[in-house]
Amino acid sequence: MLSRLLAWVRPIVYLSNNPISLIGVVLVTAASVSWFAWLPTLWSGAIGNPYMGILLFMALPGAFFFGLALIPLGIWFRRKRADMPATFPPLDLKSTEFRRLIFFVGVTTIVNLIIAGQLSYGAVNYMDSVEFCGQTCHTVMTPEFTAYQNSPHSRVECVKCHIGPGAGWFVRSKLSGVGQVIAVALNNYPRPIPTPVHNLRPARETCETCHWPQKFSGERLRVISNYADDQANTLTKTVLMMHIGGGAGLTPGIHGVHLGTGVTMRYLPADESRQTIPIVERTTGGQTTRFVAADAKPEALKAANDPSKWRAMDCMDCHNRPSHAYQMPERAMNLALAAGEIPASVPWVKKHGLEVLKASYSSRDDASSRLPAVFAKIYRDRHPDVYAAKKAEIETAAKGILAVYRRNVFPEMKVQWGGYPNNLGHTDFPGCFRCHDDNHAAASGNKISQDCNACHGLLAMDEASPKVLADLGMGPGK
Ligand code: HEC
Ligand code: HEC
Ligand code: HEC
Ligand code: HEC
Ligand code: HEC
Incomplete structure (x- = not known):
């Protein structure tokens, strides 16, 4: 029995001892070894890393089947060559060909064990980076x-x-x-x-791996600095107490109202960028209330019958820029001034900064070479006395303004000021007021609120030294 099997295998072993087939053998063993190494992870279902899926389900089988195809291909090439012996050498350890093959497969398997494991691990880590x-x-x-x-x-x-x-x-x-x-x-x-x-992916499955609604703080104080475009760049402050909500026993607040336990909301956007929202539905305790904008177009109302046009509200509908937040020029200047990146001691720096920021440049490099010079020229031409007295500060300011530009504008990708709307707020973009515009009403007449104290306590608005900050021990200098 065994001898018959060996006789059958013999020509294959002999024929497959060629470079193409051997490469095939290497690929097949490498793929199998890696696959076995990952098997426990696969079975436990704990593939935390999506790229591991690509490796396990796509790259490894790819290599495996490619290697498998190479083995007969090599045999075929070898057979085509006319050096086929009439009888094949016996399959025993005395045969050098057979010993070589066994040695080769043995060594490559051990090397593969080490290399393949390292390679796949490294590749997975890299693709995640x-x-x-x-x-x-x-x-x-x-x-x-x-x-x-x-x-x-x-x-x-x-x-x-x-x-x-x-x-x-x-x-x-x-x-x-x-x-x-x-x-x-x-x-x-x-x-x-x-x-x-x-x-x-729906935001709640990603964001909530780190932020979960029960953990939000109830209230959060926001202090927003605003510099005027006068000579002194006069600083005023707006103080908001954001009603973030969430957490057991806390007021529902912003998060609880839209996404709290037992609450679902969906809306019907009328445009691709979801900036116009004619219809909103809020469901809680089995009760659904539909709010319709007074100026909703008849097409929008018709589209409401198609469930695929609706969007379930999630984190991203407010936090659509959690990590790619581009600012508008005024806000960006205010932040850089407040951070000291641009010295507020340079007269008219807010005004002229905005001027050069809003100018058009063909590329980021173009801005880097021209913006600082244009800024300095404004002072040389229009405020020669300031220029003479504060040359160094003007240079620092120019650098800060250029940095603001380079953080927000990318002509190469046609990303200009305001190209990506931010839905968190209502001053730069419609944001919350897409629905909270005092124009969306339910059948009962109840409207989605635009009350200035519904979302935040408006503790101060553009005041030079808000009393509330003094009360909190945050002096005017802060
Ligand atoms: C891997 C963990 C992780 C994920 C996933 C994550 N975040 Fe965060 N988030 C953080 C950390 C860390 C901070 C910074 C906290 C700090 O600065 O105190 C943060 C801060 C925030 C803040 C507060 C920003 C501020 O102004 O202080 C918001 C809002 C936020 N995340 C929203 C989101 C949203 C929306 C998503 C889903 C698209 C998300 N996060 C996904 C870890 C995460
Ligand atoms: C209806 C709009 C809206 C939705 C939906 C929403 N948020 Fe918020 N979120 C806000 C606002 C407004 C703030 C306050 C921002 C500020 O302080 O300026 C906030 C604040 C936060 C903060 C900072 C909280 C803190 O204590 O500083 C985190 C984190 C956060 N949201 C995560 C999420 C996650 C995760 C989701 C989805 C489960 C979500 N948000 C859904 C509007 C929303
Ligand atoms: C905190 C979560 C978070 C992280 C971290 C994050 N993104 Fe995003 N990203 C988003 C969200 C949310 C959007 C969708 C914005 C929208 O749909 O309006 C987005 C959109 C994008 C877009 C589409 C263009 C745009 O600006 O809307 C690209 C490209 C992108 N992200 C690339 C990246 C890259 C590259 C990284 C890592 C360097 C990264 N993101 C890290 C949440 C994140
Ligand atoms: C897709 C539409 C939509 C958007 C966008 C939206 N909301 Fe709402 N919001 C609603 C609806 C609907 C209600 C419930 C109104 C009702 O039942 O009377 C609501 C209620 C609220 C309430 C409770 C108001 C009250 O009087 O009790 C707060 C607070 C709130 N939203 C904050 C925000 C904030 C902050 C934003 C922007 C970051 C925002 N919402 C964006 C639809 C929206
Ligand atoms: C639906 C919720 C909501 C309502 C209603 C609302 N606001 Fe706001 N408001 C916000 C949010 C969210 C922000 C952004 C906070 C942030 O920057 O993260 C904001 C920011 C502001 C700011 C700071 C703007 C800046 O320069 O950054 C002012 C001022 C303001 N609101 C005034 C008002 C006034 C006045 C009203 C009444 C007409 C009002 N808000 C109604 C949610 C609301």
């Missing part, structure tokens, strides 16, 4: 990567929000990823990258 996502396709991701670095999430990896835990979502993101890579290669990707992102 911020460097891979943010910097591989340079120009394309520059705006998002730059804004990200200046955000509260600059230590959170891209994949934590964009893919999240579990193997299921990697397929979707990878399928769209293939299209994106092709678009970058062909240089026909959209500029700017369109928003909102349609295949983004």
Whole structure:
């Protein structure tokens, strides 16, 4: 029996002892070894990393089957050569050919054990890294990567929000990823990258891995500095007490009203960027209230019958820029002045800063070479005395203003001021007032509130030294 089997295997062993088949053997063993190494993780279902899915379900089988195909291919080539012996050498350890084959397979298997494990682990880690996502396709991701670095999430990896835990979502993101890579290669990707992102995972599955509604603080004090465009860059402050809400026993607040336990909300956007919202529905305790905008178009009302047109409200409908927040020029200047990045001691710095920020530059490099010079020229021409007295500070200011520009404007990607609306607030973009506009009414006549104290206590508005800050021990200098 055994001898018959050996006789059958003999020609295969002999024939497969050729470079192509041996490469095939290496690939097959490497793939199998790696696969076995990951098997326990696979079985436990704890594939925390979506890219591991690509490796396990796509790369490994790819290598495996490619290697498998190489083995007969090599045999076929070898057979074509006319050096086929009439009888095949016996399969025993005395045969050098057979010994060599066994030695080769043995050594490569051990080497594979070491290399394949390391390689797959390294590759998975790399694909998860911020460097891979943010910097591989340079120009394309520059705006998002730059804004990200200046955000509260600059230590959170891209994949934590964009893919999240579990193997299921990697397929979707990878399928769209293939299209994106092709678009970058062909240089026909959209500029700017369109928003909102349609295949983004529902926010509650990603954001809530770190922030969960029970944990939000009840109230949060916000102090917003505003510099006027006068000679002294006069500073005033707005003080808001944000009714964040959440947490057991706390008032529902902003989070509880929209996403609290037992509450679901959905809305019908009328445009691609979800900036116009004619209809909103809020369901709680089995009761659904529909709010309709007084100026809703008849088409919008008709679209309400198509369930696919609705969007379930989640974190992203308010926090659509948690990590890629581009600012408007006024706000960006205010923040840089408050942070001391731009010295407020330079007369008219707010006014002239805005002037050069809003000018048009063909690229970021163009701005780097021209903006500081244009800024200095304004002072030389219009305020020669200031220029003479404060040359160094003006230079520092120019640097700060350029940094503001480079954080927010990316002509190469056609990302200009205000290109990406931020829905958190209502002063720069419609934001909350897309629904809270005192224009969306339910059948009962009840309207979605625009009461100035519904979302925040308005403790001070553009005051030079708000009393509330003094009461809290935050003196005028703060
Ligand atoms: C805190 C979560 C979070 C992190 C971290 C994050 N993003 Fe995003 N990103 C988002 C959200 C939310 C959107 C969707 C905005 C929308 O739909 O309006 C988005 C949108 C994008 C877009 C589409 C264009 C745009 O600006 O809307 C790109 C590209 C992008 N992110 C790339 C990245 C890269 C690269 C990284 C890592 C350097 C990263 N993101 C990290 C949450 C995140
Ligand atoms: C991997 C963990 C992680 C994920 C996922 C995550 N965040 Fe955060 N988030 C953080 C950390 C860390 C901070 C910074 C806290 C701080 O600065 O005190 C933060 C801060 C915030 C803040 C407060 C910003 C501020 O102005 O102080 C908001 C709002 C926020 N995240 C929203 C989101 C949203 C929306 C998502 C989902 C798109 C999300 N986060 C996903 C970790 C995460
Ligand atoms: C209806 C709009 C809205 C929705 C929906 C929403 N938020 Fe918020 N969130 C806000 C506002 C407004 C603030 C206060 C911002 C400020 O302080 O300026 C806030 C604050 C936060 C903060 C900072 C809290 C703190 O204590 O400083 C976090 C974190 C946060 N939200 C996460 C989330 C997450 C996660 C979700 C989804 C489960 C979510 N938010 C859904 C409007 C919303
Ligand atoms: C998609 C529409 C929509 C958006 C956008 C939206 N809301 Fe609301 N909001 C509602 C609806 C609907 C209600 C419930 C109104 C009712 O039942 O009377 C509500 C109620 C509230 C309430 C309770 C008001 C009260 O009088 O008790 C607060 C606070 C609130 N929203 C804050 C915000 C904030 C802050 C934002 C922006 C960051 C925001 N909302 C954005 C639809 C929206
Ligand atoms: C639906 C909720 C909501 C209502 C109603 C509302 N606000 Fe606000 N308001 C916000 C949010 C959210 C912010 C942004 C806080 C932040 O910057 O994170 C904000 C910010 C502001 C700011 C600071 C603007 C800045 O420079 O950053 C002022 C001032 C303000 N609101 C005034 C008002 C006034 C006046 C009313 C009444 C007409 C009003 N708000 C009604 C939610 C609301």
